[in-house]
Amino acid sequence: MNSSMAPAKYQKPPQLPPKFTATTESLIADTKRLIDRSRGVQDAIVKDVSKEKASFESVLLPIARDDNKMAIESHIIGFYQAVSTDQALRDASTEAEKLLDDYGIESSMRQEVYDLVDAALQQKEELDPESKRLLEKEYKSYVRNGLGIPIGPKRDRFKEIKKRLSEISIVFQKNLNEEQGGLWFTLEELDGVPDDLVSSLKKGEGENEGKIWLTFKYPDLFPTLKYATNAETRKRVFIENENKCNQNVPLFKEAIMLRDEGARLLGYNNHAEFRIEDKMAKLPKTVDDFLGDLRTRLAPGGVKEIAKLLELKQADLKERGLPKETDNYFLWDHRYYDRLMLERDFSLDQQKIAEYFPLQTTIQGMLKIFEELFGLVFIEIVGEDRDALADGGKGSDIVWHKDVQVYSVWDDEGEGSGFVGYLYLDLFPRDGKYGHAANFNLQPGYIDENGKRRYPATALVCNFSKPTPKKPSLLKHDEVVTLFHELGHGIHDLVSRTIYSRFHGTNTVRDFVEAPSQMLENWCWTPSQLKSLSHHYSHLSPEYEAAYFESSGDTKKPAENIPHELIANIISTKHVNDALFNLRQLHFGMFDMTVHEPESHEALEKLDVSTTYNKLRKEISKIDGPEALDEPGKENFKWGNGQATFGHLIGGYDAGYYGYLSSQVYSADMFYTVFKADPMNGKEGRRYRHTVLEKGGSQEEMDTLEDFLGRKPSTEAFYKELGISK
Known part of the structure; x- marks a missing residue:
């Protein structure tokens, strides 16, 4: 509902939303101010605290509180580069982020602060679990940032590597965005x-x-x-x-070389060992075994799926009176014949299904599901209410673009009616905007120095088609799933309750972070939920109704909710060509591990990355690229540079892409064990909210999972869902 109609208790949030009124000058000035303040906090600790007096309270608490305050502004400063329509503002945001990254490297390498953290750790104080985790993680991050390396040329080199990697990651992503x-x-x-x-x-x-x-x-x-x-x-x-994005090719190669060198300087055998140590998997071997096992189980399915698709391709060419090409099934065939198969064998008409999922009603339906499951209330802030929250400014100050929707989020009465935070939706493509779908934390939640709760703000940035006078924005089923998935991250970000911003919300280890959102995707495959989410667009307004009759030639208006046979169609297709889909994910995951666990630094130097990328894809997914048209034995795999378009491996998923698959193991386990029998069970929904989502990264993720499941996780549900259990 919108705010003017909301019950009085939900009208006045106790915390004003952030403003988006930055200028190119203010972005840089604010960044420098944050850096100066933070440096000042660390200088004061070094000046005032001796090793003997070092404790959690004297060393870590001031740093954590500065981190909290920093995050309130820095996330938004870096957010402009993803969403601003003004090129100069995007550039300034990128520039500011570079300053913050450089400062981050400098402060993570301060020997005298590390010495004090080390001394505080030696005190072995009795601390609450989250503070203890903060102390241990903080100590470990100094070691991982090179402070375990003796002072001298090796450490200087490590610092140079960190700086250069940070530059590469910024330029690589900017090249993709622009x-x-x-x-x-x-x-x-x-x-x-x-x-x-x-x-x-x-x-x-x-x-x-x-x-x-x-x-x-x-x-x-x-x-x-x-x-x-x-x-x-x-x-x-x-x-x-x-x-x-071929200008990213040398950057990718340089990044994997530098990572390998850095890991070796720290005493690890390779970058994967370094990265996986503090994730749930702990060891590269665990990851390689998991991916290898999955590949063995999926491979036969992939071969079968290709045979069927190839049959369809030959039949299709024949029908269209085209000559039979070769007996190849190509990478550029796959989306086409996958879709054709769904339409022919499952009479799945994506365009027809999309008519039932206009963007706005679908979002309302999703928010309703979250309200029922987790005990939340979403109030859209519109018109004068925006002005009221702009704190003397204009209502437009609290959003970064006129199309952005903003909600205040509350606990329902059963959960105590408290304020939860702000949710923003930025749904349509614009020039220079981030091109995928993602959730961005704008401000984390935490407990401030007066023991008061500071509330989070989170944004969904997507690229759905814009509405027109004749049609609203209509979502295909896979877009409904994407929206639900990203909204899942948003909810995780909103309901998290941690003491420190460092562990807030989706700040969990990478091989767990996708699990909560992947679990929620199951609701998009549940008949009752699909029906409740649907709302045929001809029912939205007389104009849309007229446009529908005109474009469809129908004389009778369709039912308001999606009919059962269409739902049955959607659900019957859930696993069509699933082996190929998962083999594609496996290709990304195995390529990621291949470039991050070379036998030696020299071997990595000789590695032809593009050939490796394309060859591995062929070996794992069995789908042909252009090399299949070359003479046998002379196949050229250098036809493309997919790794240069693959932001994940430069943007934080390095030696971590497997996390998408391992998170799926956890999410399937949670869904099957707790929700499958009754997806709208509010009691379990609230237990999930409090046991899993609320914890963020404030405890070992494996403990979170075991608390919720009541046992250790198992791959059984995942393999069962894929139809490949032993």
Whole structure:
């Protein structure tokens, strides 16, 4: 509901939302002020505390409190580069983030602070569990940042490596965000691609008269790979997309070389060993065994799926009177024939399904599910209520763009009616905006120095198609799943209750962080939930109703909720070509491990990364790339540089991409054990909220999981769900 209609107790949040009124100057000035304050806190500790007097309270608490205050501003400073429409503001945000990263490296390498943290650890004080964890993690992070390396050239080199890696990661992501590539196509070449998309594309002039410009952004790319009937078009789009950011190729290679060198300086055998040590898996061997076992179990399924898809491809070419190509099933065939199979064998009509999931009603439906499960209330803040919260400013000050929706989130009466935090939704593509779907923490929650709770703010940034006068934004089922998944991260971020911002919300280890959101995806495959989420767009307004009749030629209005047979169709397709989907994830995960656990530094230097990437994909997924058209024995795997478009491995998932798969093991286990029988069980929902989500990263994630399951986790449910249990 919106705020003006909300019960009085939900109208006035106890904490004002942040403002988004930064200028290029203020971003840099604020960043310098934060850095100066933080440096001052550390200087004071070094000056005033002797090793003998070092304790949690004298050394770690002031640093943790400074971290808390820093996060309240720094996350937003870095957020502008993902969402601002102003190039100068995005650049300043990137610049500010670089300053913060450099300062982070400098402060994480302060010998005299490390010595005091070490001394505090030696005190072996009785601390509450979260403070004890903070002390241990803080100590370990100094060691991992090179302070275990004796002072001298080796340590200086390690510091240089850290700095350069931070630069690489910023430039790599910026190249991806600012990527403006695309291809000119004639209308004929785009035959089959949905009209809505084709009519929205830029028209060519001059030498490109009569052509249209197709970019590599998801809303252009995926429908083209899914629907373009011309295989040559799909091939061009696919290969060019793999080559859209080739300036990242040398950066990727440099990053893996530097990581390897850094890990060896710290005394590890490789970067994977260094990274996995403090995750749930603990050892690279655990990860390699898990991925290897999964590959063995999935491989036969993948081969079967390809055989069926190839059959479909041959039949399709024959039907269209086209010559049979070769007996290959290509990478650029997959989205097309996967979709065709779903339509033919399962009569799954994505466009028809999308009519039942207009973006706004779907979001309302999702929020309702979270309200029922977790005991929450979402109040949309609109109009004058925005002005009231802008603290003397304008209502537009509390959002970064006019399209952004903002909600205040509360506990319902059963949970005590307290304030929870702010949720923002930024749903449509814009130039220069972050191109995928993600959840960004804007401000973490924590307990401040007066023992008062500070509340979080979190944002969902997505790229769904914009509404038009004839059609609202309509979501395909996979987009409904994506939205629910990202909203899951948002809820995790909102309901978390930790003492320190460092452990807030999704600040868990990487091989667990996806589990809570992946578990919630199950609700999008549950008939009753799908029905309650759906709302045919012709029921939204007389204008949309008229437009529907006009475009569909129907004379009768469809039912308001999605009919059972469509739901049954969706659910029957959950595991279609699932082995291939998971083998694709496995390719990313195994490639990630391959480049991060080389036999030696020299071996890594010789490694041809692009060849490794493409060859591994062929070996694992069994789908052909262009190399299949080469002479046998002379296959050239250098046709694309997918690793250069793969932000995850540079942006924090290095030696961690397997986390998507291992999180799925945990999420399947939680869902099957606790929710499958009754997905809307509010008692279990609240137990999940308090046992799992609330804890954030404030305790060992394995303990969190065991508390909730009442036992150690098992892979059984995951394999059962995939239909490959032994």
